[in-house]
Amino acid sequence: MATSRHDILSSPQRKKRKRRRILFKVALSFLALVLLIGCMSWFAHQDYTRIADIEIEGNKVISSEEISKIAHEEISGKYAWLFPKNNIFIYPKNHLIQKLSDEFSRFSEVDITIVESDLIKVSVAERSPYALWCGEEYSGEPRDVLGKCYFLDDTGYIFTIAPPISENVYFEFYGPVLLPEGGNVETASSTNYVLENYSPLRASILSDGQFERFIEFKKSLEKLGIESTRLSILLDGDLELFMLSEGKILFNESQDYNKLADDLRLSLDIKLVDGAGGRSILDIEYIDMRFDDRAVFKFIE
Secondary structure, three states, rough: OOOOOHHHHHHHHHHHHHHHHHHHHHHHHHHHHHOOOOOOHHHHOOHHHOOOOEEEEOOOOHHHHHHHHHHHHHHHOOOOOOOOOOOOOOOHHHHHHHHHHHHHOOEOOOOOOEEOOOOOEEEEEEOOOOOEEOOOOOOOOOHHHOOOOOOEEEOOEEEEEOOOOOOOEEEEEEOOEEEOOOOOOEEOOOHHHHHOOOOOOOOOOOOOOOHHHHHHHHHHHOOOOEEEEEEOOOHHHEEEEOHHHOOOOEEOOOOHHHHHHHHHHHHHHHHHHHHHOOOHHHEEEEEEEOOEEEEEEEOOO
């Protein structure tokens, strides 16, 4: 059927009208989006939806003022110049938790909860000093010569510089530490290098699980009447545990610590109880436990 002249002329007009309708819908949708964003921005700026105060709990060493200052800084400003960061519904909770954790290595836990529409609560848990890390090697120098030590918690995590402390107040660790990124062992040429130029903060003592195993082994020795003062971490996983008498016990971190404690108890019974000479644990120079089912004793001459 032949196309009429009217159809030929009207076809471009129909296309033009269709384009206009599409452009109108796009413009209408854009206007609606702008109005929606504007209404949301207006609502987000209302005082009853904005955080006005921050409550701090759980802190003992780190002041509330320090925590509050960082928190207020993190929720100041706006998202895309439109939405205030201190809005109770969209404040950067996870970012604030991470910021406080990064800023204060003493914190073991950080949590944030909404108390009221204008009030949030920051709850923290602080690490407690359990022992000291005082460098890569024990030099025997007095503390004021040795330099600064660092506190670590009961998981082996180094979290802050320790104030000047007399010896034997805290158990002491010496040796390389495990870095938080990648877990590589940090080594250095001298103790002074480690203490002066390398910060071990956020590093750990021993590898995963090894620290807890050692602490249990230490407690087992205390039940045998063996008090210890420091541990030196050597190459190839060898460890030197120094007793209060300054004698030492050598073993390896790969050994079964429960069996090690049992073998040591039996060896002490034989050498000190059943043995001749009236020797005591004070007479021990070292006990080498690195051999299977055998302990090598050396007594002070």
